[in-house]
């Protein structure tokens with residue numbers, strides 16, 4: 001498992017609901033936490049490890065020793081959004097790129113945890129921003145889709161560099177081409193949502 005970078009097709013994938021919470025999923029989530037901490041992130045969606053499932057993890061402290069701040073959101077739904085606030089965001093799939101993004105201030109989110117228990121959180125500040133950013137990932141939406149026109153112009157060269165690097169790796173055969181990557185995602189959806 002590894003974190004995929006823009007413009008990997010998994011990042012534009014509308015993910016499928018998780019239908020089974022089992023040992024294999026718990027193992028996957030454990031690996032995602034390891035990758036997130038290694039990359040010094042505070043949130044990671046399954047799309048970002050090329051897994052087409054509606055699932056993301058979060059630890060707003062970014063500190064692996066603060067495991068009580070770890071959250072797993074399975075099949076999350078943001079059921080209410082209040083207010084509006086501007087704040088800086090980055091993304092582990094677009095490393096070292098940052099921009100201001102307008103998000104709802106306070107949200108209510110419903111999801112399932114790794115024991116299959118449903119929960120509801122009413123939350124603001126940083127965790128609210130992380131949850132909105134990660135929920136977007138599950139729909140194939142990136143934070144660069146939500147920035148101002150002027151920020152978009154400013155970031156365009158850097159975004160272009162990601163694109164160039166990714167295509168070079170594909171040309172060199174180090175990453176499969178987009179059609180193959182999409183086929184792999186389809187195959188995973190079929191395998192994961194069976195039974």
Ligand code: ZN
Nearest residue numbers: 090091092093
């Ligand atoms: Zn992200």
